[in-house]
Amino acid sequence: MSPDLQKNFFEKEMTFEIKSEFQNMFQEQARTERFETHRQIVESKLKKGELIRPHVLKMIGLFENMESLDAEYSNEMAIDIVLHSLHKGYDKFKMNCNMHSME
Template sequence: MQEKKEYVLDEEIPDAPSEEVTQAALNRWQTANRDNMFLEQAQTERFETHRQILESKLKKGESISPHVLKMIGLFENMERLDAGYSIEMAIDIILHSLHKGYDQFKMNYNMLSMEKTLTELYGMLK
């Protein structure tokens, strides 16, 4: 709506340019329609990626490496979709996703107020 392209949702695509519809108008309609389609796909992908991030939980007995690498990949995907998380927030979410066996690690990490990258956190957990 901000870009004034919502008309493509309500109007039929013209078959061919006529006196009322010029080729430029047809091109404008096709461009706006394509932009709305990609916007909708990106919104769906953002929603799904965000859901996966929030639902990720490491279960007892599972390996830490694939879990953290998967989460880092999800955070990178959100960044690509222009909906990135801050490093601090991403680390908090990863730490929260760990099972109780990592409680001592989480306490030490937070008490020492470490400022690490996601890759450094991965190395520490590994």
């Protein structure tokens, strides 16, 4: 094989290896971020005395982050998770939402 062909082959091979390495690195980073974001969603709880608006906005942001990581929740699932995160003072509200299939 001529030196030019060897150089061209080596550069293409290195480019493929580098791309593959970057892809693996970013996939692992995305997996870690998905795991952490999902953990935050599951552990989110509104405490008595806290305002509901900032809590819901925070959860919406977490759901949007999951969507950007290609792991989105359906709207129905997201609503169920948000309702579940509310404290017992919102039980009548939750029951009302479920009875009337509110979105």
